[in-house]
Amino acid sequence: MTSALDITQAVNPPRAVFVNFPLGHQTGKPHQPDLQRQIVRDALRAFETISEPGTIVELPYVWDAHDRQWEATDYTGEFLPPRPPKEDADQAEAMRRARFADANVK
Amino acid sequence: MPVEYIPRTRELYSSYAPYRWVVNTDTPPWTPLRKPIAQSKLAVMTSGGILYRDQPRFHREDASYRLIPKNATPDDLSVWHFGYRTADAEADHNCVFPLARLRELEAEGAIGELADPAYSFMGGVYSARKVREELAPKIADDLKRAHADAFFLVPA
Numbered sequence: 104m105t106s107a108l109d110i111t112q113a114v115n116p117p118r119a120v121f122v123n124f125p126l127g128h129q130t131g132k133p134h135q136p137d138l139q140r141q142i143v144r145d146a147l148r149a150f151e152t153i154s155e156p157g158t159i160v161e162l163p164y165v166w167d168a169h170d171r172q173w174e175a176t177d178y179t180g181e182f183l184p185p186r187p188p189k190e191d192a193d194q195a196e197a198m199r200r201a202r203f204a205d206a207n208v209k
Numbered sequence: 210m211p212v213e214y215i216p217r218t219r220e221l222y223s224s225y226a227p228y229r230w231v232v233n234t235d236t237p238p239w240t241p242l243r244k245p246i247a248q249s250k251l252a253v254m255t256s257g258g259i260l261y262r263d264q265p266r267f268h269r270e271d272a273s274y275r276l277i278p279k280n281a282t283p284d285d286l287s288v289w290h291f292g293y294r295t296a297d298a299e300a301d302h303n304c305v306f307p308l309a310r311l312r313e314l315e316a317e318g319a320i321g322e323l324a325d326p327a328y329s330f331m332g333g334v335y336s337a338r339k340v341r342e343e344l345a346p347k348i349a350d351d352l353k354r355a356h357a358d359a360f361f362l363v364p365a
Contacts, residue, residue: 104363107214113230117237123211127257127293129363133301136310143310144319147246150359156239174210178217184294196266199287203263 104129104146111159119159120146124166125177138164231337242359244321249358252324254348256332257298257305257365258290267331272339274330274348279323281308292333293365305365324357332364 104120105111106129111119122129122142130146131139142162149160166173187195215230222228242249254274258267261277266289277286286302288295298305308327315323328348334340352360 104361107364108211109213109215110230113215113232115233115235115237117239121211125212125294127295127298127365128304129365130307130310131304133297133304136303139303139307140310140313143307143314146361147251147314147320150242150246150249156237174212177212178214178221182221182294183292186291200263200265 105159108159108161115157117156118149118153120149120162121159122162122164123174124164125173128166228335229337244358246321246359247319248321250322250324250356251311251320251359251361252328252352252355252357253306253308253311253361253363254328254330255306255363255365256330257293257302257363258288258295258331258333259298259302259306259329260287260289261285261329267333270334270336270339271331272334272336272344274328274344276326277306277308277329279308279312279325279327281327283309290331290333290365298365305363307363311361321358324352324355 104122106122106124106126108121108123111121122131124131131142142164145160145162153160186192219227259277260266260275261281262285264275267273269291283302286306288299288302290298303309306327306329311320311323314320328351330344334344
């Protein structure tokens with residue numbers, strides 16, 4: 104599965120399936136199980152249909168029919184989320200683990 | 210036009226030394242699929258930084274991976290990754306780790322068997338050498354031990 108066509112072309116894996124969605128959505132949009140299932144189905148079908156090493160199957164799904172320009176600005180400028188201070192990140196991590204540690208005891 | 214991630218990454222990370230992308234020009238190694246997916250044991254791995262319950266989070270240059278029980282529920286899972294916008298994956302991990310969809314396809318017979326556990330790592334590992342020499346061989350051993358027929362990789 105890939106959403107980064109140029110990187111995958113460079114890596115040249117044995118088999119790949121490309122979906123032209125922003126990073127973080129390689130198997131679809133959130134809470135759209137039908138779309139997710141269809142993409143996964145298409146990807147699994149490629150295991151059986153690709154016979155030439157290095158083939159990249161391109162899927163036809165469109166990220167946003169009303170916005171054909173998202174590629175022009177995606178992954179530029181302020182794309183990367185600001186990194187929280189280390190203390191905040193450590194505290195969030197401790198809280199996450201404690202939540203599940205409590206659940207494990209129950 | 211698909212986004213050209215190689216030049217955009219160069220701009221986005223311009224304060225770092227230029228990243229050396231993996232470029233493979235030889236014909237890729239090829240393992241034929243021995244039987245249809247409906248009869249195969251399929252293993253899945255995401256690079257989206259998915260964590261199960263109280264598993265420790267990833268860190269930079271972390272070439273380790275986590276084992277995710279195939280029956281994990283949304284409440285069991287969280288996301289730790291610095292290299293993509295994770296809000297949608299946090300709202301629904303199936304965007305980058307389609308475990309629920311794969312279980313459904315297994316239940317309807319489209320997949321012979323979904324391997325347990327699934328695998329997760331955090332794809333922001335800058336060292337391709339670490340991935341090639343540390344992560345990949347360990348995963349390959351796991352897959353052989355699990356007798357997986359096919360391996361479905363979902364990056365993020």
